[in-house]
Amino acid sequence: MRVIGIDPGIERTGFAILEMQPQGKFKLLDFGRIFTDKKNPFPHRLRSIADDLKVILKQWKPDAAAIEEVFFSKNVRTAIKVSHARGVILEVLEECGVPTRELNPSHIKLSVAGDGRADKLQIRKMLQYLLAVDVKSDDTADAIACGICFLTTKT
Amino acid sequence: MRVIGIDPGIERTGFAILEMQPQGKFKLLDFGRIFTDKKNPFPHRLRSIADDLKVILKQWKPDAAAIEEVFFSKNVRTAIKVSHARGVILEVLEECGVPTRELNPSHIKLSVAGDGRADKLQIRKMLQYLLAVDVKSDDTADAIACGICFLTTKT
Numbered sequence: 001m002r003v004i005g006i007d008p009g010i011e012r013t014g015f016a017i018l019e020m021q022p023q024g025k026f027k028l029l030d031f032g033r034i035f036t037d038k039k040n041p042f043p044h045r046l047r048s049i050a051d052d053l054k055v056i057l058k059q060w061k062p063d064a065a066a067i068e069e070v071f072f073s074k075n076v077r078t079a080i081k082v083s084h085a086r087g088v089i090l091e092v093l094e095e096c097g098v099p100t101r102e103l104n105p106s107h108i109k110l111s112v113a114g115d116g117r118a119d120k121l122q123i124r125k126m127l128q129y130l131l132a133v134d135v136k137s138d139d140t141a142d143a144i145a146c147g148i149c150f151l152t153t154k155t
Numbered sequence: 156m157r158v159i160g161i162d163p164g165i166e167r168t169g170f171a172i173l174e175m176q177p178q179g180k181f182k183l184l185d186f187g188r189i190f191t192d193k194k195n196p197f198p199h200r201l202r203s204i205a206d207d208l209k210v211i212l213k214q215w216k217p218d219a220a221a222i223e224e225v226f227f228s229k230n231v232r233t234a235i236k237v238s239h240a241r242g243v244i245l246e247v248l249e250e251c252g253v254p255t256r257e258l259n260p261s262h263i264k265l266s267v268a269g270d271g272r273a274d275k276l277q278i279r280k281m282l283q284y285l286l287a288v289d290v291k292s293d294d295t296a297d298a299i300a301c302g303i304c305f306l307t308t309k310t
Contacts, residue, residue, distance in 0.1 A: 042257075043249035050246050070235050080225050083235045084242030091205050091243045094198035102197075 002029070004062040004098070005147030007139045008086040011036060013049055014139030017060045018147035026148060028131045030060065031140050046088050053089060057096045065093045065100040066150035068108060068142065103149050108142075111149040157184070159217040159253070160302025162294045163241040166191060168204055169294030172215045173302035181303060183286045185215060186295050201243050208244060212251045220248045220255040221305035223263060223297065258304050263297075266304040 007014035016031040034052040036045035070079055070086065093100045106116035113126045124141050128134055130148065135141040162169035171186040189207040191200035225234055225241065248255045261271035268281045279296050283289055285303065290296045 043245040043255050046242055046246040047249040050250070076231055076234070079231075079235060080238045083238035084245065087201055087239030087242035088246045090198040090239065091201040091246075094202040095205075100198050 001064070001151065002060065002062045003147045003150045004056070004060065004065045005143040005145070005150065006065060006067045006089060007142035007146065008067065008082055008089050009139060010042075010045055010049075010081045010085050011038065012137075012139045013053075013085060013089070014137065014141070014143035015053075015056060016140065016144040016147045017056075017062060018144065018151060020151045026131055026151065028133060028144065030056075031133075031135070031144060033137060033139055042084075046084060049085055050088050050092050053092050054096065057092070057098060062098055064150065065098045066103055066146045067100060068146055069102050069104055071105050101150060103146055103153075107153070108145050108149040111152050112145045156219070156306065157215065157217045158302045158305045159211070159215065159220045160298040160300070160305065161220060161222045161244060162297035162301065163222065163237055163244050164294060165197075165200060165204075165236045165240050166193065167292075167294045168208075168240060168244070169292065169296070169298035170208075170211060171295065171299040171302050172211075172217060173299065173306060175306045181286055181306065183288060183299065185211075186288075186290070186299060188292060188294055197239075201239060204240055205243050205247050208247050209251065212247070212253060217253055219305065220253045221258055221301045222255060223301055224257050224259055226260050256305060258301060258308075262308070263300050263304040266307050267300045 002019045005016045013034040017029040019027045021027050034049055036048050070083055109118040110116040113122045120138055123145055124135055127144055157174045160171045168189040172184040174182045176182050189204055191203050225238055264273040265271040268277045275293055278300055279290055282296055282299055
C-alpha cells in the first residue's frame with residue numbers, strides 16, 4: 001500500500017510518498033514541497049499546484065491519498081486561501097483516480113506522537129525516530145505525519 | 156465581448172453567459188446552475204463541478220470570467236466549503252485560458268442596482284428590467300449580476 005500525504009497551501013503544499021513494509025516499518029519514498037510564485041495571479045497559482053501534483057501522481061502512482069481536515073480556528077483568511085488550494089488538490093486526486101481520506105488534525109498527532117495535542121517539535125522528533133529523516137519544513141512534516149496516520153489507521 | 160459570470164457553491168454553482176451589444180444593451184445568452192449530489196463524496200462533487208464547467212466553457216467560449224470575492228462574515232463553515240468549489244472553478248478557468256476578474260460584492264450590487272447594499276429582491280427587479288428575464292434562483296441572479304458588473308466596469 002502506497003500513500004501520498006498532503007499538507008495543502010497556496011504558497012507551499014507539502015507532500016510525502018510512504019509505504020508500509022511487510023515488517024510494519026514505514027518507507028519514505030519521496031517528500032517535498034510544491035511552491036507557487038507570489039507574483040503570479042491567484043488562478044495561475046492554483047493551476048500550477050494542479051499541474052505539479054499531477055506530475056507527482058504520475059511518477060509515484062499512489063493507491064490512496066491522505067489530507068488533513070481544514071483547521072480554521074486561528075485565521076479565517078488563511079483557511080479560505082488554503083481551502084481554494086485544497087479544493088483543487090481534491091479535484092485532481094479524484095480526476096487521477098486516487099481515493100482520498102480526510103484526517104482529523106488531533107487524530108494525526110495521536111497516531112504519530114501518541115498525543116493528540118503534540119506540538120510540531122514532538123512530531124518532527126517522532127518522524128526522525130520512525131523514518132530516520134530530519135525534516136526541516138513544517139509542511140513536509142505534516143504531509144509525512146498525514147501519510148503515517150493513514151497507514152496505521154483502519155477504516 | 157462575452158463574459159461568464161459565476162456564483163460558486165458546492166451544492167449549486169450559478170452561471171450566466173452575457174454579451175454587451177453595440178447599443179450598450181446586454182444580451183443574456185444562457186444561464187443555469189451546476190448541481191452536485193449530496194450523496195457523493197466531496198472530491199467527486201468537486202470534480203463534477205470542474206467537468207460541467209468545462210462543458211459550458213467549451214460551448215460558449217467566453218472571453219473572460221467574473222466571479223465574486225469570498226464573503227465570509229456570516230458563516231465560516233460555508234465560506235470554507237464555497238472556497239473549495241471556488242478554487243476548482245478558478246483553476247479550470249485558468250486551464251481553459253479564460254482570464255478571470257474577482258469582483259467585490261458591494262461593487263456588483265452598486266453597478267447593477269445603483270446601491271452597494273441592495274438586497275436580493277432589488278437585484279432581481281433590476282435584472283428583470285435590464286434583461287426582461289425573471290430569474291427564480293439566487294445563485295443564477297448573482298451570476299448574472301456578476302457578469303453585468305464586469306461588462307460595465309472599466310479596469
